Amino acid sequence: MEFLNPWILLGIVPFLILLFLLKKLEKKRYLDIPTGIIVQRISKLKSFFRKSGKVLWILAAALLIIALARLQDVSELEKFGVEGRMMVLSVDLSMSMSDTSYSKTGRASVDVIKELSLEFVKKRTATDLVGITAYGGKSFGRQYGEAAIIVFPTSEYAQLEASIKLLKPKMLGVYTSIGEGIFLSILSLIDQNSLCDINIETLIKSIESEDKAYALKIIKKLGRFKNRVIVLFTDGKNNSGIEQKYPLWLAKMLGVKVYFAALESTGATGLSEEEQARQKGLLIQGVLETGGKYFETSVIEQCQEFYEEIDRLETAKLEFAGFEIKKDLYFWPTIFALILIVTAIILENGFPRIQ
Numbered sequence: 001m002e003f004l005n006p007w008i009l010l011g012i013v014p015f016l017i018l019l020f021l022l023k024k025l026e027k028k029r030y031l032d033i034p035t036g037i038i039v040q041r042i043s044k045l046k047s048f049f050r051k052s053g054k055v056l057w058i059l060a061a062a063l064l065i066i067a068l069a070r071l072q073d074v075s076e077l078e079k080f081g082v083e084g085r086m087m088v089l090s091v092d093l094s095m096s097m098s099d100t101s102y103s104k105t106g107r108a109s110v111d112v113i114k115e116l117s118l119e120f121v122k123k124r125t126a127t128d129l130v131g132i133t134a135y136g137g138k139s140f141g142r143q144y145g146e147a148a149i150i151v152f153p154t155s156e157y158a159q160l161e162a163s164i165k166l167l168k169p170k171m172l173g174v175y176t177s178i179g180e181g182i183f184l185s186i187l188s189l190i191d192q193n194s195l196c197d198i199n200i201e202t203l204i205k206s207i208e209s210e211d212k213a214y215a216l217k218i219i220k221k222l223g224r225f226k227n228r229v230i231v232l233f234t235d236g237k238n239n240s241g242i243e244q245k246y247p248l249w250l251a252k253m254l255g256v257k258v259y260f261a262a263l264e265s266t267g268a269t270g271l272s273e274e275e276q277a278r279q280k281g282l283l284i285q286g287v288l289e290t291g292g293k294y295f296e297t298s299v300i301e302q303c304q305e306f307y308e309e310i311d312r313l314e315t316a317k318l319e320f321a322g323f324e325i326k327k328d329l330y331f332w333p334t335i336f337a338l339i340l341i342v343t344a345i346i347l348e349n350g351f352p353r354i355q
Helices: 006-025 044-068 108-125 158-165 178-188 200-208 211-224 245-254 274-289 299-312 331-350
Strands: 070-082 086-092 129-137 143-154 228-234 256-261 294-297 317-328
Touching: 044 331, 070 299, 086 108, 086 143, 086 178, 108 158, 108 299, 129 158, 129 178, 143 158, 143 178, 178 228, 178 245, 200 211, 200 245, 211 245, 228 299, 245 274, 256 274, 256 299, 274 294, 294 299
Parallel strands: 086 129, 086 228, 228 256, 256 294
Antiparallel strands: 070 317, 129 143
16 A cells, blocks of 8 residues: 555644643533532543544545545556567569569469468468558669658558558559668658658659768668568569669668569569679678568469568567556545544534533
């Protein structure tokens, strides 16, 4: 038990002193008794009742002071908490994703990925917020990359399910802009109020520059994120939009992990073998520097292993924290004080002083 206003208890001391002084100064009360009557010695029981009134007043006053100090019963309980992730799935929607060559069941790569993603999302939304982005490309070259935030991170599975089912190849062009997909996925992980204060074009130019002044300013303002993850799938090479290494640097600086699944290219990329090898090396290095994993396969169904690996690595953390429940008890000392006051009044009037 504890008191909400313990300082009020100090009022008991001056009250007792004041009560003592008042009793000393109190004029004695007498009963007019005929002189012919000899007052008999009051019985011990009546004397006790007569003197009890003063004690009851003191006790009542003490109880009222305790009530004003807000006596409370405190019980400590244990709270169970789950620390989840904020996660974004980014899907390649280039033309090659309609290819059926790399599926054991003869289905288009995009259909297999959608099916695996639905299973993954259904499990993750129990503890995590999940968003969806997609990327493509209108044409070959830096300025033609395309990406879109399909849905911001949410725990609403029905919304995510509907969004994933809508994904189709060539929705954002026939080319592949992996860098744009990573960049936009990072933006979707930023609080939307903070996102409004960011000049997107300036940020892109900054991460591509050598000094990166504006990007570093934004990173300092946002701080390092906690438990933010990007899961990206592609079957091609980056042949449109910004180069992958720049948004991967931004992800690393913000503390965002990137998990990357790559299927062997199923169509012409427009890139030389040397350029593809260079991009792959930088991509793997950039992904690992974020703390994520790089996964490569030649069979689309094997991406299930990729999702299972993420489930194993990105588990929700359980937290236990104590909290207190307080219940006011001032009602009871108030009731007892009132009972004592009534009793004191009855005793003082029922057994007056005789002198």
